[in-house]
Amino acid sequence: MVEDIGVTATPLARSSGGPSGLTRQVEHALEPAREALVPILSDPLVVGVWALVVLACVGVLWWDLWSNNEPLGSMMKGVWTLVVAYSGPFGLAVYWYTGRTQIAHDSLWRRGFRSTAHCYSGCGAGEVVGIALAQGILALTVGWVAAVTFGFAYLFGYALTIGPLMQDGVGFKEATWDALLSETPSITVMEVFAIGTDLLLAADAHMGELLFWSALAFSLSIGFLVAWPVNVLLVRFGVKGGMSNPAEMRESASTAD
Incomplete structure (x- = not known):
């Protein structure tokens, strides 16, 4: 019926049975971006080069972590590994600017980046699991893909906050409440845009297609x-701590030696 009147529906529209109202307007506004990005993200050469760049960035990160930044805790080393694995050179640049013990001074902007990286590592893992399960394996409709992916993103994001708090002696109830207050705004904004971007670009893609994975990686960075x-605002108003200053970890390690 859509083709009969000369209109081509987007993958998201076809998968969801046709959007309406605001959703249709957003899709229409973003259609030029989708048409430009999908061929790039589907190109085997582009995806192959990107994969090599990401591997190189992870290698540089690991070399720096274990050669120059040993005082960083194992959790933050894992966080930065996931950030760079998701976003390649962009993630490495964020680490270099905010996460090394060699930073000249800390700032609100750096604390905001570290807080986002912490949230990003857990939510990104949840999004990968959710999209792979709901869309790639179960082939659910768009609404269910979004719901399942949101659920996994929240679960992983909260767990990355609740776990360390409980290790520090905080009770489960208090740790959960703290995670809900501090992480919900950033997780919600992050996943609305990330999941929306992924579904806009690759709602019809299957796990065997390059677009499925490249759109997922691109959406994570968005x-x-x-x-x-x-x-930054949450840290500014004291809702979140913004993670520890890595330079202080270096000073503590030097004092201990």
Whole structure:
């Protein structure tokens, strides 16, 4: 019926049975971006080069972590590994600017980046699991894909906050409440944009297609970018701590030696 009147529906529209109202307007506004990005993200050469760049960035990160930044805790080393694995050179640049013990001074912007990176590592893992399960394996409709992916993103994001708090002696109830207050705004903003971007670009893609994975990686970085100012505000008003200053960890390690 759509083709009969000369209109081509987007993958998201076809998968969801046709959007309406605001959703249709947003899709229409973003259609030029989708048409430009999908061929790039589907190109085997582009995806192959990107994969090699990401591997190189992870290698540089690991070399720096274990050669120059040993005082960083194992959790933050894992966080930065996931950030760089998701976003390649962009993630490495964020680490270099905010996460090394060699930073000259700390700032609100750096604390916001570290807070976003912490949230991003857990939510990104949840999004990968959710999209792979709901869309790639179960082939659910768009609404269910979004719901399942949101659920996994929240679960992983909260767990990455609740777990360390409980290790520090905080009770489960208090740790859960703290995670809900501090993480919900940033997780919500991050996943609205990340999941929305992924479904806009690859709602019809299957796990065997390059677009499925490249759109997922691209959407994760979009989520990081839009969540950063939210985390800056949360840190600014004391809702979140912004993670420890890595330079202080270096000083503590030097004092201990």
